[in-house]
Amino acid sequence: MTEADNDRKAIALKNDLTNTVGGYTDRHMNLMMLEAHSSGAIDIYERNSLLRAKIDMLKKTKMIDYLKEVTEEVGESSENYDSEKEAVLDEYKVLKGKISELNELFNQPEFQNQAKSMRNSAQIVEYLGTQHGIPETIIDDVYNYAKFNYDIGNYEEAYEWLGKYTQLAPSTHTHALDAIWGRLASAICSEQFDFAHDAMNQLRENIDQTAGRDGSPGALQLLQQRTWLLHWSLFIFFNGLSRGKELLIELFLHNPDYTHAVQTMAPWLLRYLTAAVVLSINSRKRKTIERDIVKVIEQEEYAYNDPITEFILCLYVKFDFKKAQDYLAECETVLANDFFLRNYTKEFIENARQIIFETFCRIHQCISIDMLAEKLNMNTSDAERWIVNLIRNARLDAKIDSKRGHVVMSDQATNPHQQVIDKTKNLQFRTSLLSTFIDRRLGKEKGSDVPSWAMRDDNNERRSAWRR
Numbered sequence: 001m002t003e004a005d006n007d008r009k010a011i012a013l014k015n016d017l018t019n020t021v022g023g024y025t026d027r028h029m030n031l032m033m034l035e036a037h038s039s040g041a042i043d044i045y046e047r048n049s050l051l052r053a054k055i056d057m058l059k060k061t062k063m064i065d066y067l068k069e070v071t072e073e074v075g076e077s078s079e080n081y082d083s084e085k086e087a088v089l090d091e092y093k094v095l096k097g098k099i100s101e102l103n104e105l106f107n108q109p110e111f112q113n114q115a116k117s118m119r120n121s122a123q124i125v126e127y128l129g130t131q132h133g134i135p136e137t138i139i140d141d142v143y144n145y146a147k148f149n150y151d152i153g154n155y156e157e158a159y160e161w162l163g164k165y166t167q168l169a170p171s172t173h174t175h176a177l178d179a180i181w182g183r184l185a186s187a188i189c190s191e192q193f194d195f196a197h198d199a200m201n202q203l204r205e206n207i208d209q210t211a212g213r214d215g216s217p218g219a220l221q222l223l224q225q226r227t228w229l230l231h232w233s234l235f236i237f238f239n240g241l242s243r244g245k246e247l248l249i250e251l252f253l254h255n256p257d258y259t260h261a262v263q264t265m266a267p268w269l270l271r272y273l274t275a276a277v278v279l280s281i282n283s284r285k286r287k288t289i290e291r292d293i294v295k296v297i298e299q300e301e302y303a304y305n306d307p308i309t310e311f312i313l314c315l316y317v318k319f320d321f322k323k324a325q326d327y328l329a330e331c332e333t334v335l336a337n338d339f340f341l342r343n344y345t346k347e348f349i350e351n352a353r354q355i356i357f358e359t360f361c362r363i364h365q366c367i368s369i370d371m372l373a374e375k376l377n378m379n380t381s382d383a384e385r386w387i388v389n390l391i392r393n394a395r396l397d398a399k400i401d402s403k404r405g406h407v408v409m410s411d412q413a414t415n416p417h418q419q420v421i422d423k424t425k426n427l428q429f430r431t432s433l434l435s436t437f438i439d440r441r442l443g444k445e446k447g448s449d450v451p452s453w454a455m456r457d458d459n460n461e462r463r464s465a466w467r468r
Contacts, residue, residue: 011330012337013044015306020268021339024231026185027057028153032235033339044337048074062088062151088152095148098141099161102134106164121170139168143175150186159186159195180206188235196236197247204229208257226261234272238340245276246283252276253292263296267304270297274308275341281351290316307331311352315359328352329377353378353386367407369400380405 018037022030034054037045051074058067064085068078105111105128118124128134146161162183169176180203187196207225210217217225233251237244251258252273262269277293280286294316297309307330314324331352335345353376360367373383387400387407400407 008333011333015334028189036339063153095145155186155190193239193241227265234340245280248276267300369405
């Protein structure tokens, strides 16, 4: 291994978040992350160490075949696992037998239609008891069967039966919240990310609605639940979900409760928020998003920093392009070995180069292509082609002076008349509202019965702004 490889390995190892994120995820998800390290860009962990970590986690599940396979790969005896597998199969038969009659009912279209027409779970359970002799204990049987399927790695079956559990169990049932978490975990592990997103929204709604209610979890417990939800959401947002990065930014950055959870409990999540912002460079709300993320990163720099967050600070706060260039080189190594971001490495680097270029162009009117190539970690010919593509795609208002080897920025000054129009376009409406508010206050002081109305809106419709 060369010295450069050793340096890259040291950077990857220093910035690896597998163990940190794993403290807030389910062990089945941790297995997914450990498996990814086996095929990482750099072998930052010894193969034997990864296998033993898998064994420790698998022993807490019922995936006996998987455990046996990994144990044999380490070179240890796996004779005891045959008897354990038989015990698991016996338990599976017992649990499946308890829900077999209910399973037959759920497969009947007639029962499905009746269940949909019933207002709540209590009516369904009552119907099962009076019409089919199925006791109320079936609710616990369904939950136990679903959880068992999850433990043996049968995630799709677990997801399906946890859905049936939610149809039967009232919201106050012992395992009601556990079932929502379990459904989310099952969808993630089975890589059904659209279903996982639905389950995540249901869980988020449950957490947010319980806040402030009598008997609800305390502030610390709600904070912990939101922190767990943020970590689990990474599996959804970075796995091909439509608008995944935009949704992550909305949850992590523009929802005060969850932003507070990031800052208080898990500042390392700023890596994924920052990456999502860079990957969303073409968003219509880009300027607002960049301003907000820079503010949060500055506030939490004392608690957490890595090459990705430092890259943003160097560009937008310190304007240190040399350090930004160095951090970008490190970003490539960190991203390539991050479970959630490794598939976005190339896109991140491309967008990061564009951000460097745009920031540099705000300061300079005429720029040497050689200098830009150095700051973008590219050779001169590649840098020139890259800039040409930006101009061709109308993402940059500039031209190239080939003789001098310069990029010349166009004058982007805004017409002063347009600036006046932009500043005053809402002035009439705002003045009318202010006048109406003053009239209302004066009317109250004089005991007047004059009603208060808002002035006409853009649709020329009159509407009440306040109710007396």
